[in-house]
Amino acid sequence: MESIKVRIPATVANMVCGFDILGMAVENPYDEIELRLTDKSGITIKHTDDYNLPTEAEKNVAGVSLIALLEEYSKPVGFEMTITKNIKPGSGLGSSAASAAGAVVAANLLLGNIFSKEDLVRFAMNGERLASGVKHADNITPCIFGSVTLIRSIFPLDIVPLSAPPMFVTIVHPQIEVKTSDARQILRKEIQLKDAIQQWGNIAGLVSGLLKNDYELIGRSLEDVLIEPVRSILIPGFDEVKKRSKEAGALGGGISGSGPSIFMLSKEAATAKAIEQVMSELYGKMGIEYKTYVTSISRNGVCVVNN
Amino acid sequence: MESIKVRIPATVANMVCGFDILGMAVENPYDEIELRLTDKSGITIKHTDDYNLPTEAEKNVAGVSLIALLEEYSKPVGFEMTITKNIKPGSGLGSSAASAAGAVVAANLLLGNIFSKEDLVRFAMNGERLASGVKHADNITPCIFGSVTLIRSIFPLDIVPLSAPPMFVTIVHPQIEVKTSDARQILRKEIQLKDAIQQWGNIAGLVSGLLKNDYELIGRSLEDVLIEPVRSILIPGFDEVKKRSKEAGALGGGISGSGPSIFMLSKEAATAKAIEQVMSELYGKMGIEYKTYVTSISRNGVCVVNN
Numbered sequence: 001m002e003s004i005k006v007r008i009p010a011t012v013a014n015m016v017c018g019f020d021i022l023g024m025a026v027e028n029p030y031d032e033i034e035l036r037l038t039d040k041s042g043i044t045i046k047h048t049d050d051y052n053l054p055t056e057a058e059k060n061v062a063g064v065s066l067i068a069l070l071e072e073y074s075k076p077v078g079f080e081m082t083i084t085k086n087i088k089p090g091s092g093l094g095s096s097a098a099s100a101a102g103a104v105v106a107a108n109l110l111l112g113n114i115f116s117k118e119d120l121v122r123f124a125m126n127g128e129r130l131a132s133g134v135k136h137a138d139n140i141t142p143c144i145f146g147s148v149t150l151i152r153s154i155f156p157l158d159i160v161p162l163s164a165p166p167m168f169v170t171i172v173h174p175q176i177e178v179k180t181s182d183a184r185q186i187l188r189k190e191i192q193l194k195d196a197i198q199q200w201g202n203i204a205g206l207v208s209g210l211l212k213n214d215y216e217l218i219g220r221s222l223e224d225v226l227i228e229p230v231r232s233i234l235i236p237g238f239d240e241v242k243k244r245s246k247e248a249g250a251l252g253g254g255i256s257g258s259g260p261s262i263f264m265l266s267k268e269a270a271t272a273k274a275i276e277q278v279m280s281e282l283y284g285k286m287g288i289e290y291k292t293y294v295t296s297i298s299r300n301g302v303c304v305v306n307n
Numbered sequence: 308m309e310s311i312k313v314r315i316p317a318t319v320a321n322m323v324c325g326f327d328i329l330g331m332a333v334e335n336p337y338d339e340i341e342l343r344l345t346d347k348s349g350i351t352i353k354h355t356d357d358y359n360l361p362t363e364a365e366k367n368v369a370g371v372s373l374i375a376l377l378e379e380y381s382k383p384v385g386f387e388m389t390i391t392k393n394i395k396p397g398s399g400l401g402s403s404a405a406s407a408a409g410a411v412v413a414a415n416l417l418l419g420n421i422f423s424k425e426d427l428v429r430f431a432m433n434g435e436r437l438a439s440g441v442k443h444a445d446n447i448t449p450c451i452f453g454s455v456t457l458i459r460s461i462f463p464l465d466i467v468p469l470s471a472p473p474m475f476v477t478i479v480h481p482q483i484e485v486k487t488s489d490a491r492q493i494l495r496k497e498i499q500l501k502d503a504i505q506q507w508g509n510i511a512g513l514v515s516g517l518l519k520n521d522y523e524l525i526g527r528s529l530e531d532v533l534i535e536p537v538r539s540i541l542i543p544g545f546d547e548v549k550k551r552s553k554e555a556g557a558l559g560g561g562i563s564g565s566g567p568s569i570f571m572l573s574k575e576a577a578t579a580k581a582i583e584q585v586m587s588e589l590y591g592k593m594g595i596e597y598k599t600y601v602t603s604i605s606r607n608g609v610c611v612v613n614n
Contacts, residue, residue, distance in 0.1 A: 150508070151508065152509060152527065153508055153509075160511075160512060190499060191503060193496055193498050196498060196507075197328065198460070201328045201457070204329070204514045208469060211514075211515065217467060220460075226500075226503075
């Protein structure tokens, strides 16, 4: 096998209350990467999308992730990579993570599956550092492991894959720009202990709900008293979207990653569709361009596409 | 049925990282309450132990819990209660919660099981308010529900019973006094967001470990970067007990409730016994009186004792 094509899911980091520790992979939108193994070193990158991303390996999130992988591989090989992005950069849907994770998963398959999934997360974290300045892993991990993942600790890296009951995910991406670095900047560095207690009650509730297939508990736990009240200010219409989505039957939801995308979880497909309607109406009225997705949890993360 | 006798488990609140939200019931030590239903109103209380606790209903934690229950019952009945405490007040093992929980569970059985477990927690919280000034429920809830419990939210009360794999619990109670109010007073009201993130990673890890029967994950998650570093100062020998217990094979552990008792979890009975040895040696050398228990998780909480 000298060439491989993979499909890479978008990811919803934080999942409302699990700031910096929880993430979930979804089926749609997704990126694609085609990777060819070459016997001379060096990485060439081609983008087939219109996002005008850098193609020099050292400046490309997928590129630096492959460089990190090759440093540990230590044999003189190289890659030719073609990236097709559908996950818009800056959407809050793990666009940079998708590029980084897809590249290293594909490379590992071409090299005979010699690295563990944890290794691949470590390599791809270099892409996140390039993209946002922080080596975070809450998008990369669900992207590579699938379903929902918990990062108990980042140094040392301790990943806990979590099961989840079948759920539908409605996403709206209002086409405004929120920089991850800005969204991080406006957070308070000191918080009240009493707020933290409320937050970790919800996190424990969400994890319990996911593992016990308790939809009601998942819904009640999707509450964020710390991050959302601050970050949602950057997203026009957020409160209204949330309120009306819940009225339409959503279990709950909130900001995807650092925004501006908003996600909502539902038990039934019909509810997820009704929520899409609500979102479309609201952003239509506001005159803000938007894109919606009705999708489900990606159980396997990055997967090989058969041609 | 006019009279009933119940056995009430000690409880370990917080479980290291789960400050104010997690608690676990253990088989030993335990209290006993004998309760008789009378057809004239009023509550009389007798203590068969030497702790010199108040016997006036309004000043007794079990008494005020029964008063709260009777307010909702609204028929003119009364109780004669005999309390035998083995869980020493101020031990950090849920002594006041045991009195409060035992009384209301026994009363509910005598009245024909008309209240839910959540109701009983609410009644017993009045006892905790009397004891510590705070209506907390992290000891009462595992006492009534058994096993490990999560309090996702206290207002409104949202209780999540959690399963746990078989584990042994070693407890040492150094006979020094730590007042709950003091132990709460010394905590900082503002904390760093980055510490909170580490804490909720551990809480999510602990809940996952319990529900997935993953002993290693439970062990790695029993880490507290916020409360333990402050409170452990009040407990002589704490660091040494923890270090040497882990060397002896403990999965992990820490302060029980607000202390001074220390608990350690183990997978094997032999390890739990070895840890008891370690604890005894350390407090023996320090010349501090102590009491140890080697026990296991109480699966059912308060239970009826057959005479």
